[in-house]
Amino acid sequence: MTRMIRRLSGGIAILTVFAAIGGLTVFLPGSLLIHEAIAAADPAPVHQPDPAWVAPDQEKAKKRAQEIVPFVEAVMEECELCRQMRLREMGLGIKDSASAYYLLDSPIIKKSEDLYGPVRFKHNKHAAQLKDCALCHHYRPLDENAKETTRCSACHQEAFRPDHPERIGLKAAFHQQCAGCHQEMKQGPTDCLGCHNKNVPDHKELVMLSGKPQPTEVTRECLRCHKAAGEDMLKTAHWLWKGPSPHTLNRSKHVEHGKATSAVNNF
Ligand code: HEC
Ligand code: HEC
Ligand code: HEC
Ligand code: HEC
Ligand code: HEC
Numbered sequence: 001m002t003r004m005i006r007r008l009s010g011g012i013a014i015l016t017v018f019a020a021i022g023g024l025t026v027f028l029p030g031s032l033l034i035h036e037a038i039a040a041a042d043p044a045p046v047h048q049p050d051p052a053w054v055a056p057d058q059e060k061a062k063k064r065a066q067e068i069v070p071f072v073e074a075v076m077e078e079c080e081l082c083r084q085m086r087l088r089e090m091g092l093g094i095k096d097s098a099s100a101y102y103l104l105d106s107p108i109i110k111k112s113e114d115l116y117g118p119v120r121f122k123h124n125k126h127a128a129q130l131k132d133c134a135l136c137h138h139y140r141p142l143d144e145n146a147k148e149t150t151r152c153s154a155c156h157q158e159a160f161r162p163d164h165p166e167r168i169g170l171k172a173a174f175h176q177q178c179a180g181c182h183q184e185m186k187q188g189p190t191d192c193l194g195c196h197n198k199n200v201p202d203h204k205e206l207v208m209l210s211g212k213p214q215p216t217e218v219t220r221e222c223l224r225c226h227k228a229a230g231e232d233m234l235k236t237a238h239w240l241w242k243g244p245s246p247h248t249l250n251r252s253k254h255v256e257h258g259k260a261t262s263a264v265n266n267f
Contacts, residue, residue, distance in 0.1 A: 049197055055120055061103040065118060068107060072154045073164075074142035084134040087148060092133050096149070100124040108157050109171045116196035119174075136177060 055061060078086070105118030127133065137149040152173055159169035168176065178195070182188035189195055209221055223230045237243045244254045 049120060049193075049195065053120075055103070056101055057099075058103070061099070061101060062105070062118075064099075065103045065105040066107055069151055069154045071157060072141040072143075072146070072150065075139045075155065076142045080134070080138070083138065083140075084132060087132075087134045087137075090148070092148060094124055094127050096133075097124055097127055104174065106153055106170055108153060109169075112159075113171075115199060116192075117199045118197075119195050121178075135181070 100123055102121045102123050103118045104121055126136075130136075133149060139155065140146065140148050141150055141154065153170050156167055156170040156173035159172065161167060178188075179190050182190045206225070207221055209218060213221075219230075233239055237245065242255045244252075246252055
């Protein structure tokens with residue numbers, strides 16, 4: 001619903017801009033009202049992975065995401081600044097990046113939790129904007145033949161390794177580095193759903209209904225798994241037919257006497 005309102009208000013905002021650019025004196029009081037209502041109801045802007053963006057070579061990225069690389073024991077010792085200078089002198093640039101885009105979906109993490117879908121990471125967009133490979137690729141293996149830009153998962157794997165207590169796990173490594181920088185730079189998402197899509201399973205496999213089910217049977221089937229959603233529903237104005245309606249424009253009121261009965265609410 002809020003997304004719908006946002007899209008609607010976006011359209012109206014564009015209309016307002018057009019009206020301004022065209023020098024037309026079109027007065028749109030409605031748009032102001034709607035903007036105010038949205039600001040009051042929904043102050044925090046929430047990032048969402050851009051659904052319109054199509055990942056290049058998704059099949060390759062998917063395959064790569066499933067690889068587990070051997071653990072790197074020994075890391076070259078060098079100070080942060082030394083590493084940065086050395087990579088600069090080597091002339092490491094976007095041309096040395098293996099792929100413009102990565103899907104982060106490591107089986108190392110999925111072994112213990114799988115609450116969200118894979119995370120899309122625009123590698124070259126980040127590299128071009130940040131202009132410093134060492135910001136993320138902060139260490140290299142001691143092995144001279146290894147690449148300077150080894151995968152994070154070569155050094156960060158399980159949440160805790162008794163043999164390497166100084167290394168944080170892969171999930172924490174991503175969270176600290178990705179969200180940490182976004183927070184510091186005040187750019188890029190820091191809210192969960194800005195990077196993650198929920199891992200919603202295919203409901204064709206989950207919902208078990210046969211023949212021509214009654215509406216109540218469908219509801220009962222959904223409630224088998226979505227018990228909390230059912231309980232939330234029972235607290236809404238749609239069920240109770242009472243309570244405040246602060247966000248309904250020109251219809252703000254408070255109704256105390258509901259008419260919730262099973263005769264009306266036969267969901
Ligand atoms: C800047 C991006 C970013 C943000 C913001 C972020 N995450 Fe993550 N998260 C990642 C990445 C990258 C991974 C590792 C994905 C992989 O390799 O499987 C991950 C992995 C996870 C995992 C383990 C994998 C899974 O599917 O269950 C959980 C749980 C998780 N994040 C929860 C959260 C929660 C909760 C928040 C908000 C408090 C959050 N994340 C915010 C990037 C992010
Ligand atoms: C914002 C952080 C960030 C920056 C900046 C960055 N990278 Fe990366 N890079 C990553 C992440 C994350 C991966 C995926 C790691 C993984 O899958 O474990 C990666 C992967 C790579 C890989 C593939 C490694 C492999 O073995 O498959 C190469 C090559 C690479 N980066 C090169 C570069 C170069 C060159 C630069 C500088 C021009 C650069 N990167 C800048 C975060 C970054
Ligand atoms: C060659 C090994 C190696 C690779 C590759 C590597 N790391 Fe690390 N990382 C380490 C070691 C060792 C530490 C602990 C020592 C330290 O904190 O300085 C560490 C610590 C960290 C920390 C916590 C300390 C800090 O910097 O604040 C984060 C976050 C992190 N790594 C993220 C990443 C990410 C993300 C990648 C991939 C882009 C990556 N690392 C690649 C070896 C590596
Ligand atoms: C050193 C800083 C830095 C690190 C580390 C970093 N980011 Fe970002 N990120 C940025 C900046 C700056 C932007 C804003 C770029 C823009 O939108 O033009 C951004 C934007 C994003 C966006 C939204 C814009 C888009 O086009 O997708 C996502 C999603 C994202 N980052 C994911 C990640 C993930 C996942 C990681 C870790 C693997 C990560 N970032 C690590 C700096 C960083
Ligand atoms: C066997 C269990 C099961 C049944 C039955 C089921 N679902 Fe789900 N559903 C899930 C799981 C697991 C998720 C993903 C986790 C989550 O978002 O809660 C989900 C997610 C969803 C979502 C996305 C929620 C979000 O936050 O993005 C919707 C919408 C949904 N279900 C609707 C339905 C409806 C409608 C029915 C009945 C026709 C139904 N489900 C029946 C298990 C089930």
